[in-house]
Amino acid sequence: MAAIHQFIPTFAPRDAIGTHARHAQRILRDMGLESEIYADGYRGGPRGQAQSYRSFARRGRARAERTWLLYQLSTGSPVFDFLMTRPEPKLVNYHNITDASLYRAWEPRVCVELAEGRRQLRELAPRVELGIAVSEFNRADLEGAGYARTTVAPVLVDLEAARVAPDAATVSSLGAAKRGGGADWLFVGRVAPHKCQHDVVRAFAAYRAAYDPRARLHLVGGTGSHAYLVALQRYVGALGLAGDVTIAGSVRQSVLAAVYRSADVFVCLSEHEGFCVPIVEAMRERVPVVAFAAAAVPETVAGAAVLLGAKDPMTVAAAVHRVLSDEALRGRLGAAGVERASHFTLERASRRFRAVVEDLLQGADTGCG
Amino acid sequence: MSDAIDHPQLLAEIDAEVRRRRESGELPADFERELDLVFARFAPVHAIGDDFAQVLERTEQSTHIDVLAPVASRTPGLGFVKRVIRKGVGWEMRYVAQQVSTFAFGVTRAVRLLAQRVEHLEQSGPGAGGRLLAMARAEAPPVDTAGWAPVVLDAVKGAPGRVVHAECADGALVAHLVEAGVDAYGVDPADQVPPPGLELRVDEAVDHLRAVADASLGAVVLSRCVDLLPLGVLAEMATIVRAKLAPGGVAVVLSSQPGAWTGVAADLAPGRPLHPRTWCQLLGVRGVSTMEVLEAPAEDGGASGAYAVVVRFPG
16 A cells, blocks of 8 residues: 655645645545645644644554655745655645745744745755646746656645535625625735735725725735734724724634625735635635736636736726726626636546646556656 | 636726826825835834835834733633733833833934934035035026927837826926827926926926836936936936836936036036936946937037937837
């Protein structure tokens, strides 16, 4: 029996990489492979789905004939040092590492981790059999870091399972606000400097001033940087938008479903996204997307969104206004978004991931790996 | 389905709408910049760019060390424990914080005094601005920018974005460009009432260009400031112009030969006009698609001393 065990810096079962790792584990086990998840840290959700990476060395001799170690890489971590000491062949599933400079001013500690992640990515390259990227953008990054053999397998996310019944109380309160008029802007993502929620607020302020003084903005997502969150809250307050901008934090899936249902437009102005699952979720829900064309975002939307080359407030505001005032455009964006999101169904992504693993096993059997 | 959306056309229409909104004057001209300044008040010092005054102000604000750590907690009882710890070690924290704050305040005070000295030197010496520059501006002969209108019009026709003229004085050249259907506006440090239909902003040329988004302008026309400002500022301005021009953008410099620059203004000005070829160097010969230097004939048929440099950047 073969085994592919996953290693992850911090396992959070509900975040994009944690969800990806759980689905990958299921697929690997369905293929008859032994597969466990090992992590340095654990955050949120029920425990028991991941073990400490240190326990891997203590597992004793009950090892599979052939064992690969699959590293879910997105930041610097002591897991890297552990992997470097292991004799097993290694695989990297690359989710991209945020440019450290985007964190320097806000979270020096995170900045160090990210810079460390870049170094580890390069140092792993000669010891990795295969680099699996979740997007072509990430694949280019892997190749730039010296990875000889790479492939693309989209992020494993179950968009259908995420479509739970919307929370009735949230639907009711959002509906009441909507009846008073005004558009609902939405962005979903961790509150962090590289997600640039302050740019969304800035553009929203311009939109209210120029087009729609009754508009509302909903920012959903956990806290990636406390310093940035505090600055964002103060910014909203100083602009006099405290009653019109909701910084909701991390919410239940049913609440998120209600927010997506109520949203008129999804606005993403991130400086860095390795893939951006929330954009796909928004497209799946027919919410038109206006986004800044940075990092992997153009590849993720593939023409199914309004992609902007600049994010000065008036440009974003005018783009949103255009989307919301042009019914035909909104309809086309909605349809194109649903079509694009269908490329990222769990079934399709699982098939691709499975094919990558089958190729790997076949290569190992024939000695061509 | 996405094929049905003509993205280039859509983006062009959005751009046109942005221009229309900005020109309409419905929002204050510095509205967007103000949004940035408000955020800068809350961002860490490292995240607010190179504005010295703003950086110093934010540093001064952060000299006060808050010893009251947040004690709220979702875990029952933990908030109480935190409050007890805070109270228990508070006297020591305050003692240390007082000394650190005093030291930090002393350092920022020294930097503030140093900044005042530097500013004084700039005002009184051959530096970038201040009193001497203002006097030179008042004494400088008017630049016949309108006389260059056919050359400038030919250069900026089809530019990939808005055209800015800095310093535009009374806006005569801007008026010519607008009449010819060019989306142009002017910037000048002198506060004046613009003629109807003209967009003239009150700002220093270099300050305005710094504040504009990168790759957002179709063409930049420089005049007057290029005769008066010191070389260091002009070199910086050339770099900024390159950054602010969209691909395929055009830079036009309207200036005078150094030898033609005489009189009181020449004595007072912190800088001197440059040779036309110097502008070609400053604007970066390597990245340039085409470059022209045009001399203006004098009324008597000789050389007038005025010239235009037109530099086109690759698309």
